[in-house]
Amino acid sequence: MLSATEQQAYVKTWGIFMVTRTTGTFVIDLYYLDQYYCELWRQQPSSAVAYLHPFTDQAGLYPYLSLISLPHNLLA
DSSP: OOOHHHHHHHHHHHSEEEEEEEETTEEEEEEEETTEEEEEEEETTTTEEEEEEEEOSGGGGHHHHTTOOOOTTTTO
16 A cells, blocks of 8 residues: 555564565565564665565575574574
8 A cells, every 4th residue: 555665664664674685687675574574675876766576475585595594603
């Protein structure tokens, strides 16, 4: 129901930023909101948000798994 500009503002204000990844000419910021995730796809070099991709399924997180690095002694 919100405009694209309002959606971006909502995600940036209320979402919890998690990680950034790149693919092609896009930089993608992942945010977590109450029970769903949202990607903000920014076109380079302008960094303008091209579109938002909200999702709830865990499969959407797979592109981010290689970016996560936990300390080897985390559970020690």
